[in-house]
Amino acid sequence: DIVVTQSPDSLAVSLGERATINCKSSQSVFYSSNKKYYLAWYQQKPGQPPKLLIYWASTRESGVPDRFSGSGSGTDFSLTISSLQAEDVAVYYCHQYYSFPNTFGQGTRLEIK
Amino acid sequence: QVQLVESGGGVVQPGRSLRLSCAASGFTFSTYGMHWVRQAPGKGLEWVAVISFSGNTKSLADSVKGRFTISRDNSKNTLYLQMNSLRAEDTAMYYCVKDPYGTADGYFHHWGQGTPVVVSS
Numbered sequence: 001d002i003v004v005t006q007s008p009d010s011l012a013v014s015l016g017e018r019a020t021i022n023c024k025s026s027q028s029v030f031y032s033s034n035k036k037y038y039l040a041w042y043q044q045k046p047g048q049p050p051k052l053l054i055y056w057a058s059t060r061e062s063g064v065p066d067r068f069s070g071s072g073s074g075t076d077f078s079l080t081i082s083s084l085q086a087e088d089v090a091v092y093y094c095h096q097y098y099s100f101p102n103t104f105g106q107g108t109r110l111e112i113k
Numbered sequence: 114q115v116q117l118v119e120s121g122g123g124v125v126q127p128g129r130s131l132r133l134s135c136a137a138s139g140f141t142f143s144t145y146g147m148h149w150v151r152q153a154p155g156k157g158l159e160w161v162a163v164i165s166f167s168g169n170t171k172s173l174a175d176s177v178k179g180r181f182t183i184s185r186d187n188s189k190n191t192l193y194l195q196m197n198s199l200r201a202e203d204t205a206m207y208y209c210v211k212d213p214y215g216t217a218d219g220y221f222h223h224w225g226q227g228t229p230v231v232v233s234s
Contacts, residue, residue: 038218042158049208049224050158056220093158097220100172102148102160 002026002096006105012113019081021108023094030076031098037099041070041079044107045090053092054079086112115139115223117209122228125199126169133228135192135209143187146217149194152227161207162194166215177203199232206230 003026015021029038037057042050045055052061054070057077081088090113094105121133121227135147143194149161162173162183182195191207212218 038220042221049227050221051224052220053223095158095221097218100160100163101174102163104158104160107157 001027001081001101002099002103004096004103004105005106006092006093006094008108009106010109010111012111013084014113015083017085017113019084019088020096021079021092021110023072023077023079023105025075025096025098026091029084029096030074036074038076039070039072039077040095040097042093043088043090044093048092049089054105081110084110084112105107114210117211117223117225119207119209119228120202122207122230124231124233126155126234127232129199130195130197131199131230133194133196133207133209133230135194135225137190137192137209137211138217140150140211141187142190145214146212146215146219147185147192148210148212148217148221149150149183149192150208150210150221150228151203152208154203156205159205163217164192165217170217196230199230201232203231204232 005024007022017026044050053111058070069080090107091107093107116138118136134175146165148163158174164171164183168185180198184193206227208227211223
């Protein structure tokens with residue numbers, strides 16, 4: 001199984017500042033035939049289901065604010081919020097869908113400093 | 114718009130069975146793969162099961178293999194999760210999730226609100 005590890009476990013950032021969450025996979029999630037990274041990011045607010053933010057490591061889902069961006073290659077990826085807003089307080093998960101069983105990172109709790 | 118409505122959750126004793134359903138609408142259900150993902154109270158996300166658009170390809174997490182079965186009825190636009198021999202560690206919110214592809218090898222595009230399962234004596 002591919003192990004996905006996020007860092008940090010929690011993060012406190014001031015409003016308007018940049019927040020970066022990291023995700024590392026235990027093996028490559030790059031599929032050479034289509035040159036895509038099988039890595040997604042989700043946001044989960046209390047009492048709600050997760051919401052897709054980013055897929056193929058860097059493609060923003062329709063309707064997601066452009067302050068959210070995904071990047072990375074190899075086995076190291078990151079989610080960046082360029083200017084933190086109050087409504088961004090949530091737990092964020094990365095997810096590898098390269099192989100079954102699909103696996104998630106343990107989650108990163110993002111708070112306002 | 115895509116709607117996924119789970120039902121069938123509840124409180125059940127260890128060793129008993131439960132069947133979850135997910136009613137899909139707003140898209141052509143028969144052309145998309147589907148997943149079940151669960152989340153134990155206060156914990157992270159765990160993928161549970163996947164089924165392709167036709168139902169011919171299925172896969173289960175090792176933690177539920179031999180106890181859970183995933184199936185679908187495309188004529189009823191409904192996804193199922195049959196859960197047998199339930200254990201305390203199966204206690205979780207169970208989410209129905211739509212894949213963007215029929216082969217069900219994509220990301221988790223749309224999520225239902227979830228149905229809670231509590232396994233307790």
